[in-house]
Amino acid sequence: MDHRMSHNSGNQAPFAIAILGAGGISNAHSAAVKDSGDTLRISCVIDTNKENARKLADEHGAAAFDSAQQFFDAVDAGEATVDGIVICTPPTVRIEPIRAALERGIPVLTEKPVAMNAEDASRVAEIAAAHPDTLFGVAYCHRFAPPIIAMKQLVAEGKIGRLTRFENTFAFYHPPMAERWMSDPAVSGGGSFIDTGCHSLDLFRYLVGPAEVVGSVFDNDWSGRGESSATVLVKASDGPHAGVAGVILAGWLEPERFTVGLVGTNGSLHYDYMKPTELIYRPGIGEPELIKVESHEVRFSRQLIHFARAARGDAPRGDLADARDGLGAAEAVDRAARAAKII
Template structure:
């Protein structure tokens, strides 16, 4: 199987290339023609490909000329549409980094292009494959919690501008922390609640932590989402971890049902300690490879009962988020921006405020 990685712009792109490189039976080819537009100090393009030990070609068309079976789009958010449509044009299944797009128009066009071409469109939400989420999902769907009343979620992290400056470019990223981190938890709840849908969003954002640094986008936010099943969720989507924090971020949920409260921490499988020489805290992860589970599921399908490739059996196997799911989580983020601008709750489908 041949798999292409389109662009090294995203912080996860190198990880995808390395993951594919090490998979049996997979040949990986990369292309990053916009690498020259990155600021000095960002390693991309052919230089990064050589470091990773993977093939690199100069243009996306050269990559498609090799006849890949699938591609992963890891470009800047605003450039997703063009690459997904290019994959659809060539009849190639595509896994796209999140968020799906920066506008609803682009997201809808991407979903339509793949549907019309008969190719699969997946969206990179690896936390669906967390064993912690699988246990929470099983508890809710099995009735142990009773009807869900509230969910408190937090997806925090560092300001990513030091590794990829475009994350704070409103044109390329479509926003800041709200766009970057709301969608992960929005997608988990979209999967968890089944047919129930988000119907109203209220959000507040600010840039108090990095205002003096001239960052042009919001770096902190709190998003409240009301669902058609009566549940209300809050999502802390801030870039609030300091630069020298021992880990890049995390994702946690606390869910309150009528009969039970359950909690999950998607990245708690770590050994913690302190490095006396460096005088800093240390967190050494040992847990499941969520990106690996997601990529394997996209390429080969998720067999019923498998969560992370060799994980525990569950009755209802987790699936890679499809384009429609990616579009729903994007709409929540866009409604959050409309609410933050207007200071009022926004119903989905009405973001003119």
């Protein structure tokens, strides 16, 4: 049975979302649905942990399923209502649900990284390419953060002159990560760099261009686990900013820092996620300028609403990351890991 939606643009019912994987990141998507007003609703929740599935399902008046197969069987039987699916599982178990959804014409938004390595990301890209009429997106949500959008526009307007460097740190102090699946390479594909650094690589791609890894240094504080911190140097391999450098810092055993900076020949732009409505422009000479922006905190809801509108044909794909973007990040993560000097 094919579940492609008709592309009507009148008064439509809320876009019905299935959540596959009711772990931590599903809470962000749950909150985004609540923030959407009557634009979105969660109709189904799927998780092998029955308690987690039931808890999230009850919160939204949704149906709960114990497995992806049980859910897709219900879809095939016409017993589950779904307009799109958000995949929140660990990377190792994403490929088959992605395939099953796209084969049924169900639009997919998968959490990042798209897969645990470049080989699997390439398989996902092939699956998505085989179903070009059904939307496939990767949840690189920072593309929908108003400060990031503002930075991209200001660079295009020449606010900082010729772009010369991208600087990004996503790091925090959380030793319990040593015991979580995100630090288990057999499940996640790596450590802190694939976890937060993949966001950084996509931000570089969005703001600067495709990332070519120049060098990397990883620190591993936990035996048998992925890297606890990473420092990676990249440069843009193509596009109007080809050759521009990027410095990416990722870590789980560091003081909390969530910042993005763009440096140019006439000034710089700096955004600190801890000061969510403040974007700072520093000219080459003179006093800094405070630019008020909308908080990054709306990024999940903006992304999910855009996914729903694009899936219905009411909006272009726009800034939603696709399978090629996901593959680009996965390839860069793999290259950084292979090239890394371990300390």
